[in-house]
Amino acid sequence: MSPRFTLDPFSDIYAHRTQSMYTSEIRDMLAITARPDIISLAGGLPYTQAMDPETIARSVRRVLAEDHAAALQYGPTDGFAPLKHCLIEVMREEGTPCFPEDIIITNGAQQALEMIAKIFINPGDHIITEAPSYVGALNSFLSYQPNIHTIPMDEGGMVLEELRKVLSGLTASGKAPKFIYTIPNFQNPAGITMSAERRFGLLELAHDYDCLVVEDNPYGMLRFEGAACPTLRSLDESRVIYLGTLSKIFSAGMRIGWAAAPHPILDKLLLAKQAADLCSSTFTQMVAHSYFTSEDWKGQVQQLKEIYRSRRDAMLGALQEHLSGIAEWTHPEGGLFVWATFPDFIKTSEMLAAAIDAKVAYVPGGGFFPYQEGESCMRLNFSYSDEETIKEGIKRLAKVAKREISLARALGHKVPRLAEEPSRDDR
């Protein structure tokens, strides 16, 4: 008998949940976008270059001067208490009352998502998310093997009629969902904001069907247009787990997020965090505390908003100029992303190879859905590249999309001819 080569000698003993963890063609292709000659509209990176390094240096120096021993020590599992007061101030800026004892500081909001999945999801449980939704959340959830039910969105956010149908269907068959996950402000990836009316409606449904709501709010402070809507937590503390982060207004690298939740849930999250990592980094929490108490953090957020608004305008303008009549896109009032939808016959994951060849990259839409959907969509990031780069990127993307359309026609799709389609020589 010929020996069977097992590349991973441990493959037989991994837990079933690892089956939903794998590398993909798309991920590997996007590795190329790290190269400087490619305009990447694919990432989700905040523009940390906008931060004055001196403010960080001062914060670090203060921490070391005041209590370097504490900064280098373990800390409490629920977080560095003085920092909680800063986080509460951030929440109050958005009109969300909260108290230090209501929150637990986590290693980025991502850890809170993972812990929520861990404490709530048994294999086969049912949960509800928007469609599309944040990939990091979906991955955390999927590794605990739930059935994910997705609710489509329109310009006002989750379509509540659809949500009602799913909730009533699940409840009727004895499969009450564990929670509804939503990113109400400038959603990742769709850039959509849930209207105030829908927020009330969502909580009403959650109340009627006795379901928890997980409100992920990484971008709320980055509103550069329109009036703010109340956070879900500010409307109903009793059934909302609120997730906040400093990643988008201070530093993603410091890994500081938090969860504000009803106390029994907070207790379980504390146990989960103890098991996961004992505590978040004391050093970065103290630096963040020093920054938020002694530096002009609100001025910094204001500056970021101005930068992002200008970049969003550049992206929307370029989309209008180069892709109108071909694609449709969302008009985010804040955050980092625009979501573009192409005709059905365009599969954005397949078009990515051609786009990379044309030196522009985006994230294909399929990855933002737990099951096969969104294949004609893409996420475009406007926070990281400057205006001129964004315009050039969209121009390149339009050329790729037009070639795609003419190719689809040549292969039998009934596609109306566009005014200015490229000839083969343009490629």
Add this chain to the structure above:
Amino acid sequence: MHIAVLMGGRSLERDVSLRSGRRVSNALGVLGHDVLDLDVDENLVPVLQRERPELVYIALHGKFGEDGTVQELLEILDIPYTGPGVFSSAIGFNKALSKEIFLRESIPTPPFFVLSEATFQEMGALHALAAVGEKLGFPLVVKPAAQGSALGIKIATSQEDLPEAVRTALHYDDRVLLEKYVKGTEVAVSILGNEELRALPLVETVPHSSFFDFDARYTPGMTEYYCPARLEAGVAERAVEIALLTHRALGCLNVSRVDIIIDEGGTPQVLELNISPGMTETSLLPMAAESAGLDFNELVRVLVKLAMEKYS
């Protein structure tokens, strides 16, 4: 020896190449060489001119690295490099041209047609797809003529699948190869040598999915490998014979990996020849070498020795 390892670059297989390159670079370090890792970009030539390595190890995969481009550049710069030369690379990377050569040399290969994007955009080739289906029969394997790692490959089981499969392939190259699907056992024959050739034990791949696609190649556990392949002695010998013939037909030096399908009648048919076989943890050449008693470092040592021999 001062050796530069070329890896990464701008091909779609950048990530795979980085994995190959880093492993090779480690091995070269262990073997006592002075190693310079180079992620290929627009500074490549100036850097090579400045550094003047005694040898370039090409760990690039895909376009520009495997298609003769970088080999030509190294010829111009008079820098020795590992692997086959410009001709073998240019032909090997282009499955359409390779298969034409297979036919001329009477190397068995599944029947095929090649169509370019222009034939669809400007000559209405869509209407010829029915004839392709009739002549070759289904299922058909539809692949970009020049692309590695099985990117852009689809299997069309009926006439209706063909246009979409063609469109997929045309995202990766402007020519598409339509090849009759041959059911059978997939084996990879790795060959080492210059004048005197040595075939390493055959690696049989059994993907869990319908074929050996990108994910199956690079995700441990998604494919099972048997080495040596579970073939009757006569069949394995014939496969090696054909692989050697293929290697020679394309004028390869140093190394190649010939991918073969043994059809249900026991006849080996050549699918393609790779001039820069993967060197990652899940790659077939290192697996074959290990089965022949060459660990990874030893394999790299042999490849360096063969490359230097080429220039002596």
